[in-house]
Amino acid sequence: MKPPVSLENESSMSVKSFISPDDFTQLEVYTENGIDYGKVRDLVPVLAQCYFEEKLPITLSHLQASILLCMGLQRNDITYIEGSMKLERQQILSLFRKVMKKFHKYLYDLLTKEFDSNFPQVREVTLLPHSVSVDDDLDDGAKQVIEMKKIENIDVLNPESLQQFSIADREAEFEHSLRHCTMVSPSGLISVKSN
Structure with a gap:
């Protein structure tokens, strides 16, 4: 197995090419239990493809990767996954939310680095006492x-x-x-x- 190719090596434009600011906001709200799975369903195939093409260096367990594969690339619904993996609905949604949290954390860190690099670095100013009282x-x-x-x-x-x-x-x-x-x-x- 070859090592994952990090998006950090590529320009962050590649991140912006597959996730819009609105998608990123939806992902963030979903990871904070603010919205239902249906709101991020359109984003899952893109994230799954990037993960399985080893463009996102995120570590997932075998079960998390299987759920991502079923929901993202095969586009199966949760009812199908319940029957085929013999898991409860809540368990599947919990594992899926953990996967989305990992994606969000990685993308947030990547975009924050790019944002910080676009601004001039803060210089430390040394204040010296005035020679005259x-x-x-x-x-x-x-x-x-x-x-x-x-x-x-x-x-x-x-x-x-x-x-x-x-x-x-x-x-x-x-x-x-x-x-x-x-x-x-x-x-x-x-x-x-x-x-």
């Missing part, structure tokens, strides 16, 4: 902001730039108003009449 970093940032504000305010405090706000040719009027002012407000503000 948080306080020092904050102090440096504050110093930079203060320096920028000083540079911006140089022109504001320049006497030449303040000249635009001075009262031009009004000194005489200002002095005249101060002489006639008899009362200074408590705030120290003096108002000058303008034209």
Whole structure:
């Protein structure tokens, strides 16, 4: 007997060529006792053919292989298998479900490997401590902001730039108003009449 040919050696496209995502979902639900045998009946001949052509490296007992042969390749119903193998219906269905679980596990592992290989591998990131402490970093940032504000305010405090706000040719009027002012407000503000 020659060793089984693994589908892992072939591309996973060969798996996708004989089992659709819907079929795989049905198989999964069946193995979890979610649906009846009739829902996966169409998939059994394909899986049986792949198994007996040694494309699926799954180990089955002789009894499990016989049931798979009868149900998958010979397409016999359970009543026929009961009579020919002298097994009870529940026993046949239990063995069949075990076979389907093995198929599901193998196909799941195979598809998971393919899925993982299509995504970039996660790199491990090594975090190194920062060479500057948080306080020092904050102090440096504050110093930079203060320096920028000083540079911006140089022109504001320049006497030449303040000249635009001075009262031009009004000194005489200002002095005249101060002489006639008899009362200074408590705030120290003096108002000058303008034209």
